[in-house]
Amino acid sequence: MFERLFIVPQDPLLKLINEFKQDTRQQKIDLGVGVYRNENGATPVMKAVRIAEERLLTSQQSKCYLGIAGDLEFLDMLGYLVFGGIRPKKSRFAYLQTPGGSAALRLGADIIKLSTPESTVWIGDPSWTNHIPIFTAAGLHVKTFPAISADKTGLDLDQMMSTLASTNAGDVLLLQGCGHNPSGMDLEAQEWKQVADLCVEKGIIPFLDLAYHGLVEGLEEDLKSISQVMEVVPEALVAVSCSKNFGLYRERTGALYAMAPNIKKAEISLTNLFALARVSYSMPPNHGAAIVKTILKNEGLKQEWEQELFDMRNRIKNIRKELHLQLTQVFPSSLDKGKGMFSLLPLTPQQIDKLKLDHGIYMPYSGRINIAGLNRNAIPAFVKSVSTVAQ
Ligand SMILES: Cc1ncc(COP(=O)(O)O)c(C=O)c1O
The missing domain is CATH 3.90.1150.10 (Aspartate Aminotransferase, domain 1)
Known part of the structure; x- marks a missing residue:
């Protein structure tokens, strides 16, 4: 071999x-x-993280498995932080904790491959260097769209939209929620609205990668991508990473949230996500999620x-x-x-x-x-x- x-x-x-x-x-x-x-x-280890860790050390009673979904309270608290404004749709969400944002992206890629293997995943050029490898490793076909202007000094929405005009229904559009890696060129709220409308019009599924939440303009402001897109599309995937905003890099803390068109489809998606996670890493690591949960649950x-x-x-x-x-x-x-x-x-x-x-x-x-x-x-x-x- x-x-x-x-x-x-x-x-x-x-x-x-x-x-x-x-x-x-x-x-x-x-x-x-x-x-x-x-x-x-x-x-550095963030102050709140340090305190949460000390509390966990004295209060945690067991290291027993938590299950494939991970820590449900963590998922609820993180979900509230990210989707607070669109809570009524919560029952249409299928979600699970993942080892960092990377595994959330890979799991998302795996479920796309399982449900619509023929769909093309559209990824910005440039984008995070691991994006294309993750989606191609899942066996998906990838195409790129221009994510910065030709002179590289800004973002050319017209150019991006004209490339995306050749997408087909069922294709997936990977977009970074905020703090674009590597360009720093984010869409404005109005531009997010145009992209969201395009997704609806063409039947494209947005896949939002939220790795820098709170590190750009603010915890609320950085969610304009989420709010503009999720309000109008029937289906979406969101990969959330706690690596940067909680400084938990090595603890591998993240989650995948999949918004389905209805409750039934969300339930079915969750069983598939569980099956995919089970044959990969099986269950996510707990420590980082326990820290995030402890912080988000305590006002101080x-x-x-x-x-x-x-x-x-x-x-x-x-x-x-x-x-x-x-x-x-x-x-x-x-x-x-x-x-x-x-x-x-x-x-x-x-x-x-x-x-x-x-x-x-x-x-x-x-x-x-x-x-x-x-x-x-x-x-x-x-x-x-x-x-x-x-x-
Ligand atoms: C755009 C983007 N997405 C996702 C990730 C994955 O982060 P992690 O797997 O460390 O949570 C990163 C990490 O650098 C990133 O820059």
Whole structure:
């Protein structure tokens, strides 16, 4: 068996992370990894998470299996946070806890493959580097639509809509709920409405990937995608990740919510989702979900979490603003048009290599930078380095 296997090239981002670790320069800057970093470059355990963990340690009575769905209270609390405004439709939802947002996406892909294997999944170009692999690994046919304008400085809705005009009924449209990875170019509320109308008109199923909820504009504001779309479409899938907004990356905490056209179909979908999960990871890990549940159930802890999330969001916004102000003096910057943690810089692979080799600045060849990887003190040095390699 093993003689038939060939080496799979390492994920370029993981390779970059290793190179960064091995770099002994003091002033090195990592803009590659997509995790939140504070002013000191750390990805700390959030305060509310720490307190919730302490409470769990003393109160948890058993580590026994919870079942395929995971923690039902967690699912309700998270569902309320994300779909609060569209609660009347709750009975049409089938949902289960998943090991992070990635597994929610994969499970969603698996159920699409099971129910409508002929459907094409439309994914933005660019999008998170793992999106296309997840859907193709599930055996689905993938096509792309332009998710940024041709000059890469914004989002061209007309261009996106004209590509999506060739979708067929039953196709799936994967969209990021907020804080687009890698471009930071999100749709405005009115544009979400147009996309939602297109889904209804053409019978396309939206699949929303919500990985940065609360890290862009606010817990309410970041849900305009969900509210505009879910209000009008009969069916939808939503993958929710708690990795970034609760800082629970390694605890693998997420959920998949599937909205069916009626209660009966929701019940049937749930049995299928359970069967798919059962033959994959069987049951989701509990620790992260128990933490999220503890926080969301307790008003004091929830406020603590919201405050820290607000501070994180503000830090990202301020760095983005400051970086744009300084960068735009020496290099084309559309940072002011984007939102959230990511932005694409129009650098060539040669310039990106030079940044790494000569200046200790790490980013993938796409030119995606994680804004949270910078702090105020590092911005001038970063801008100077970009200006040097761009000459
Ligand atoms: C757009 C997007 N979706 C989903 C995920 C998956 O997150 P996780 O599986 O860590 O919860 C990520 C992680 O970086 C992401 O950027």
